[in-house]
Structures are given as structure tokens and as C-alpha cells.
Amino acid sequence: MIDGKQVIALLGQPNSGKSTLFNGLTGLKQHVGNWPGKTVEKKEGSFVRNGKEYIVADLPGSYSLSANSDEEMITRDYIASGKADAVCILADSSQLERSLFMLSDYAGIDVPCFLVLNLADVAENRGKKINVEALKKHLSIPVVSLSAPDTKKYDELYKCMEEALTKKTVLDASKLEAEYEKIEGYSELKAMIPDGVIKGYSKTWLAAKAIEGDKAVKEAVSQRLAFDDKARFIQIISKSEKGTLATSKCKYDWINSLISEAVVNNESVQPFGKFDKAITHKVWGKPLVILIVIGGLLGSFIPALPFMGIGMGIAALIPPLQSGLLEAGVPNFVAGLICNVLIQSVCYIIQMLGFVFGVTLVFGMLEEIGVMARISYVFDNTMGKLGLQGKSVMPCLVSFGCTMGGAAGARVIDNWGQKVLTIAIAWAVPCGAAWAIIPMLSSNFFGAGALLIIVIILLVMLLHMFVTAKIFGKMLVKKEDRYGIIMELPPYHKPKVGALMRYALGRSKDTFFRVVKVIIPICAIFWLLSYSASGVAEGTILYKVGTFIEPVTKVFGLNWKLFTAYVASSVGKEGAVGVLSALYANTGTIFGAVAGTNAANDMQALITAIPKPEALAFIFAVTFNVPCVVAVAATYQETHSAKWTAIISAYYTVGSLLLAFIAYHIGMLIW
Amino acid sequence: MSLSSLAVGDEAVITSIDGDVRFLSRITSIGLTPGSKVKVIKNDRNRPLLLYSRDTMIALNKKECENIKVQEGVA
Numbered sequence: 001m002i003d004g005k006q007v008i009a010l011l012g013q014p015n016s017g018k019s020t021l022f023n024g025l026t027g028l029k030q031h032v033g034n035w036p037g038k039t040v041e042k043k044e045g046s047f048v049r050n051g052k053e054y055i056v057a058d059l060p061g062s063y064s065l066s067a068n069s070d071e072e073m074i075t076r077d078y079i080a081s082g083k084a085d086a087v088c089i090l091a092d093s094s095q096l097e098r099s100l101f102m103l104s105d106y107a108g109i110d111v112p113c114f115l116v117l118n119l120a121d122v123a124e125n126r127g128k129k130i131n132v133e134a135l136k137k138h139l140s141i142p143v144v145s146l147s148a149p150d151t152k153k154y155d156e157l158y159k160c161m162e163e164a165l166t167k168k169t170v171l172d173a174s175k176l177e178a179e180y181e182k183i184e185g186y187s188e189l190k191a192m193i194p195d196g197v198i199k200g201y202s203k204t205w206l207a208a209k210a211i212e213g214d215k216a217v218k219e220a221v222s223q224r225l226a227f228d229d230k231a232r233f234i235q236i237i238s239k240s241e242k243g244t245l246a247t248s249k250c251k252y253d254w255i256n257s258l259i260s261e262a263v264v265n266n267e268s269v270q271p272f273g274k275f276d277k278a279i280t281h282k283v284w285g286k287p288l289v290i291l292i293v294i295g296g297l298l299g300s301f302i303p304a305l306p307f308m309g310i311g312m313g314i315a316a317l318i319p320p321l322q323s324g325l326l327e328a329g330v331p332n333f334v335a336g337l338i339c340n341v342l343i344q345s346v347c348y349i350i351q352m353l354g355f356v357f358g359v360t361l362v363f364g365m366l367e368e369i370g371v372m373a374r375i376s377y378v379f380d381n382t383m384g385k386l387g388l389q390g391k392s393v394m395p396c397l398v399s400f401g402c403t404m405g406g407a408a409g410a411r412v413i414d415n416w417g418q419k420v421l422t423i424a425i426a427w428a429v430p431c432g433a434a435w436a437i438i439p440m441l442s443s444n445f446f447g448a449g450a451l452l453i454i455v456i457i458l459l460v461m462l463l464h465m466f467v468t469a470k471i472f473g474k475m476l477v478k479k480e481d482r483y484g485i486i487m488e489l490p491p492y493h494k495p496k497v498g499a500l501m502r503y504a505l506g507r508s509k510d511t512f513f514r515v516v517k518v519i520i521p522i523c524a525i526f527w528l529l530s531y532s533a534s535g536v537a538e539g540t541i542l543y544k545v546g547t548f549i550e551p552v553t554k555v556f557g558l559n560w561k562l563f564t565a566y567v568a569s570s571v572g573k574e575g576a577v578g579v580l581s582a583l584y585a586n587t588g589t590i591f592g593a594v595a596g597t598n599a600a601n602d603m604q605a606l607i608t609a610i611p612k613p614e615a616l617a618f619i620f621a622v623t624f625n626v627p628c629v630v631a632v633a634a635t636y637q638e639t640h641s642a643k644w645t646a647i648i649s650a651y652y653t654v655g656s657l658l659l660a661f662i663a664y665h666i667g668m669l670i671w
Numbered sequence: 672m673s674l675s676s677l678a679v680g681d682e683a684v685i686t687s688i689d690g691d692v693r694f695l696s697r698i699t700s701i702g703l704t705p706g707s708k709v710k711v712i713k714n715d716r717n718r719p720l721l722l723y724s725r726d727t728m729i730a731l732n733k734k735e736c737e738n739i740k741v742q743e744g745v746a
């Protein structure tokens with residue numbers, strides 16, 4: 001119960017359709033946050049039925065109820081906390097034997113529950129028939145067969161839920177218990193366990209977990225035992241080496257006995273079709289993946305276009321508005337603040353959001369269809385060299401287009417440390433904005449040498465990724481987490497475009513509010529620094545500070561103008577060249593350049609004014625700088641850790657200056 | 672013999688699995704336990720093994736496969 005409202009907690013393995021059901025139940029009434037003190041996402045929503053409000057809690061995704069990860073511990077603690085009035089356990093009807101594992105792991109917990117056999121349509125297509133009534137009888141909990149995307153047909157589901165809530169239906173674990181009893185030491189262990197060690201968890205469950213060597217259970221139980229009993233308890237546990245194998249055999253035997261009575265035509269094979277053959281091909285697999293990613297990035301522009309149009313449309317209103325305000329007697333400073341900071345940043349954010357939306361939609365679709373899992377398979381070994389798993393490849397590839405998209409794509413990585421490490425590494429990949437300005441700058445300054453510079457940038461990128469993996473790998477990924485891929489390749493699903501749209505919109509909205517909070521203050525500060533009453537650069541604080549610290553920034557080959565442009569590039573790389581142009585050739589205001597409203601850049605002025613070594617330093621500094629504010633916000637959104645977002649940002653600032661330093665001094669030797 | 676030494680199309684039964692608690696709980700939760708029947712779908716060099724077990728297509732890193740012993744043929 002939360003605030004007198006009944007709580008339904010959703011529990012299910014990945015791909016059981018948990019998110020789909022969560023969205024189906026709650027619609028847009030959701031709240032996303034963090035579990036207190038943890039870097040795990042907490043999703044809660046609510047819905048009203050027959051005038052009563054219910055709360056739906058999404059228990060963080062995991063494969064079982066062991067104590068191996070933060071997610072699993074949070075789930076266990078939540079169940080023990082008594083907040084959930086009923087737990088809704090999901091299983092995939094088309095792969096019942098494996099996906100009922102969560103149910104079997106739940107057996108022995110006294111919190112009321114009911115079972116949802118999801119993906120009923122897929123099972124039906126494969127010719128499987130499930131006898132729901134038989135399952136109900138065996139388990140003595142409500143059972144419903146469901147297609148989660150079809151929200152119009154939730155009546156049975158609601159009925160089950162109400163039955164579980166009113167009758168407080170507890171899963172009958174007696175047959176599973178009979179299997180456990182065959183394990184040596186189980187009965188003795190169980191007899192030793194005192195009452196009420198962890199609320200909601202029966203002795204059966206605790207004894208089975210103790211056999212599995214579950215640390216949390218071991219501690220909780222042994223704390224309650226007298227000295228002699230404790231020694232005996234530990235002795236039995238340590239003797240049951242690999243107890244997990246024994247209990248899981250019991251669980252699957254129990255599942256099989258359920259299935260053999262309740263499922264007709266259980267033998268069906270997931271097809272391994274043409275596309276599977278192509279994408280997993282030894283030679284063609286990787287090129288095909290790259291093509292898919294390029295296609296995906298290009299495709300992301302299509303849904304992004306309307307947003308960009310809106311952003312540009314609003315931006316077009318700024319000059320008339322500004323002159324209007326000035327005519328009406330509003331002071332120049334205030335008009336500037338309103339037009340250049342407030343409206344301008346919102347335009348910038350809307351345009352960026354277009355891309356956030358596009359990338360989330362397109363890559364969300366690839367994930368839903370099941371392509372992502374195949375891609376992870378293809379790149380598992382390659383990513384293994386960086387201490388990562390195959391799933392990390394997507395964020396790195398997507399980052400060539402947009403680092404924000406890459407960070408968001410890291411969401412599918414189930415281990416937090418690996419997720420943060422993946423994002424940290426993906427930042428080293430120059431994004432689309434960098435690719436838009438770097439070749440242009442390079443060819444203007446170095447002619448044909450630009451090609452060499454781009455090759456070097458790619459090599460430095462690889463080295464950067466490798467070094468980053470080494471530096472952060474040890475801190476983020478514990479040794480016992482360093483195993484390779486163990487992953488299901490789900491069958492292909494038709495994407496649910498409507499639901500995806502809503503999801504992508506929801507996430508973009510989320511990003512919007514996060515980014516606004518960051519960008520508007522940053523822009524305001526930047527604007528103030530670059531404001532001068534007379535309009536000349538020498539009157540700005542930026543100039544004063546820039547020239548003051550110039551002796552230091554010069555070490556990296558960056559004079560105050562270049563350094564200002566470098567700082568601007570951490571807001572958004574697109575702006576960097578414009579800022580230079582504004583500073584060197586007066587082609588507009590510095591701030592206008594960052595926000596992208598200045599007229600054409602004067603490249604010729606830059607070429608004559610900036611010596612080659614400094615240009616080279618600048619190119620490297622900007623390429624490997626913090627990607628942009630939106631990427632920082634997205635990184636925080638995915639890692640749920642302000643600390644790590646700050647560490648990564650600082651690391652990239654230092655790293656890019658270091659690279660600039662090296663580039664500058666090599667440049668000095670050459671020219 | 673180890674799981675990774677099976678060829679494409681081979682069917683086998685898992686006889687033993689080694690590893691720490693974490694690995695065991697992860698591998699069993701995806702459906703692989705001693706006694707599971709598996710069928711190899713793909714076994715390329717430098718790629719994870721692809722196998723089919725309990726109605727599920729599973730990708731498994733080769734190193735992890737070393738810890739899984741099987742007996743060929745279906746018992």
C-alpha cells in the first residue's frame with residue numbers, strides 16, 4: 001500500500017513484455033526516478049479502475065531473484081517491504097519452459113501474486129495451446145493469458161488482479177518443495193531456519209536460496225542462529241557446492257510437470273531465417289550491421305525534421321521580436337536576455353530534441369524487432385577486447401551520429417558498471433556535429449592533408465577508447481562481472497509503432513526538462529560573459545578572462561579566441577566554427593554563433609589569422625571535447641549518477657586539452 | 672566434451688556446469704542446467720556459440736562454453 005492505494009508490482013524476465021504491460025496499464029501516467037541511493041531506474045505509474053486508483057511498480061529487470069545485482073536486491077527488498085499488495089509475474093507463453101523460471105524462483109514467497117502468460121498471440125501462431133484452468137488449479141493463483149500490446153482486452157487481466165488482491169492468493173509451492181526435499185541437506189537446513197527471518201519469504205524459499213549460496217540469505221539466517229546451529233548451517237551450505245544447479249534442476253522439473261499437463265504441442269522451434277543467417281554471417285555480418293546503423297541514423301532525421309522546422313521557425317521570429325522590443329523601449333540588455341538566451345536556447349533545444357526523438361524512435365524500433373540482440377552477437381568478441389559485451393557496440397556506433405543517442409542506447413546493457421563504461425567509451429567517438437565541422441576546417445587549413453588528419457583522428461579515437469576502457473574498466477566493472485555474452489536472441493516481433501512513438505515522445509519530454517534546466521543557465525552565463533554594451537569583443541568579460549588565462553591556454557596551443565570557441569564547443573560542436581568566425585572576422589556575435597543564427601562564416605579570415613599548429617590543436621581539442629550539453633544530460637539520465645557524469649566530463653575536458661597539447665607541439669615541429 | 676566443441680546441427684545433453692555462484696545463477700536462469708537438451712545453431716570461430724534450448728535461442732560466449740560439459744546425442 002502506498003497512500004492507501006493498492007500496489008501491483010510487475011516481475012518478469014527481460015523480453016517477457018514487462019515494459020509493454022507497464023505502459024499498457026498506466027498509459028502516460030508514469031513517474032521515472034531513482035531507487036533511493038541506487039543507480040537503478042525506478043518506474044512507477046498508476047491507473048484508475050472502477051473509480052479506484054491503483055499503483056503499478058516496475059520491479060527492475062532481472063533474470064531471477066538471486067542476490068547478484070543491485071536490481072535483484074532492490075526487487076527482493078521491495079517484496080519484503082510489504083509495499084506490494086500483489087505481484088504480477090510475467091512469462092512468455094511462446095517460451096514457457098524457460099520463462100516460468102521467474103515464477104519458480106518466486107515460489108515460496110508469501111506475498112499474493114498472479115501469473116500473466118504474455119505473448120499469447122505468438123504462442124498461438126506457433127500452435128501452442130495452454131490450458132489456463134489447469135495451471136490455475138496447480139498453482140492456486142489466478143492465471144491469465146494476454147497479449148500486452150492489445151490494451152482493449154485487459155478485462156481478464158483486471159479480474160485476475162482483483163482476485164489476487166481480494167483473496168490474497170499465495171502461490172502453492174508444495175510440489176516444488178517436494179523436489180527440493182530430494183536435495184541433500186535441504187530438509188535439515190529448512191528445519192534450522194527460525195520464523196520470520198525476512199518478511200514475506202517462507203522457510204522453503206530461504207532454505208533453497210541458502211543452498212544456492214545466496215550471501216544475503218546466509219547472513220540474515222545465520223544472524224538469528226545460536227552458535228552451534230550457525231556452524232552447522234554454514235557447514236551444510238558449504239557442502240552443497242554448486243547448489244544453484246541442484247535447485248534449478250528442481251525448478252525446471254517442477255515447471256516441466258506443470259507444462260506437460262497444461263500445454264499442448266510444446267515442441268516448436270524458433271525459425272532461423274534468411275535475415276538471421278545474413279546478419280550472423282562470418283563475413284557479411286559486420287558490414288550489414290554497419291549498414292543498418294547508417295540507415296538508422298539517416299532514418300532518424302525523418303522524424304526529427306518537424307522538430308527542426310519548429311525550432312528554426314521560432315528562431316526566425318527572434319530578429320523582428322528583438323527590434324520590436326527595442327523600439328518599445330526595452331533596454332538592450334533585457335531584450336538580449338529574452339531573445340538571445342531564453343528563446344534562442346529553447347530553439348536550440350527543440351532542434352536537438354528532434355534528433356533525440358528520431359534516434360530513440362528508430363533505435364527503439366530496432367531493439368523491439370529483435371535486431372539489437374543479433375548485433376550484440378556479431379560484435380561480442382570485438383567489444384570483449386575492451387572488457388565489454390556485445391551489447392556495447394550499438395552505443396559506440398550510434399555515437400558517430402549522435403552521442404546522446406549512443407548514451408540512450410546503452411540502456412539495454414543490464415549491468416550498471418558496463419553501461420557507464422560503455423557510455424564513457426562512446427564519448428570518444430566524434431559525433432555528427434564534429435564530422436560536420438572537422439573535415440571542413442581541416443581541408444581549409446591543410447588542403448589534401450585533411451585526409452591524413454581524419455585518419456589520425458580515427459586512430460586517436462580507437463586509442464582513446466582503449467585507454468578509457470583501461471582507466472575506467474577497473475573501477476566500473478568488477479572482475480566477477482566480466483563474463484561474456486549470455487543472452488537470449490528473441491524471436492522477431494512486429495514493432496508497435498504507436499507505443500514506440502509514445503515512448504519516444506515521453507523520453508524526449510523527459511530529456512527536454514532535464515536539458516532546459518542545464519542549458520538555459522549555461523547559455524545565460526555564456527551570454528553574460530560575451531555581452532558588451534558597445535558590441536565589440538574587447539568589452540566582454542570573456543575577453544578579459546580569456547586574455548587573463550591566455551598564458552595557460554597557450555600551452556595547449558589555444559589563444560583566447562580559440563579557447564573561447566573550444567569552451568563553446570562543449571555546449572554544441574556546431575557552434576565552434578561560428579564562434580571563431582565571430583571573433584576573428586566579426587561575422588556576428590559570439591553568442592549568436594553558439595546558437596547558430598549568425599550569417600555565413602568567414603573562413604578566409606580564419607586561415608590568414610590562425611597559424612597551422614594552433615589550428616591543429618584546435619581541431620583535436622574540439623573533436624575530443626565533451627560532446628555537447630545534451631549528451632551530458634543523456635548520460636546522467638542513463639547512468640543515474642551525477643558523480644560519474646561529472647567524472648566523465650572532467651576526464652574528457654582534460655583529455656582533449658592533452659591531445660591539443662600534443663597536436664600543437666607536433667605541429668610546431670612540422671611548420 | 673565441452674559445449675563449444677560441438678558442430679552445427681549437433682544435439683547434446685548438458686552433463687555439468689562449472690563456475691561461481693553468479694555465473695551459475697545467470698546460466699540456469701536462461702534455461703541451461705545439467706540435463707538440458709541443446710542444439711547447436713551456429714559455431715563460428717571468434718563468435719559466441721548460438722544454441723537452441725528450452726524453446727529459446729541463446730548466444731553464449733565461447734569462454735563460458737568451456738565450463739559447460741555435454742554428452743553428444745539425445746539421451
Ligand SMILES: Nc1nc2c(ncn2[C@@H]2O[C@H](COP(=O)(O)OP(=O)(O)O)[C@@H](O)[C@H]2O)c(=O)[nH]1
Binds near residue numbers: 122493
Ligand atoms: N506479439 C506480441 N508482442 C509482444 C507482446 N508483449 C510484448 N511484445 C513485444 O515483445 C518485445 C519485448 O517487450 P518488452 O515490453 O520490451 O519486454 P521487457 O523486456 O520485458 O520489458 C517488444 O518488441 C514488444 O512489443 C505480446 O503480447 N504479443
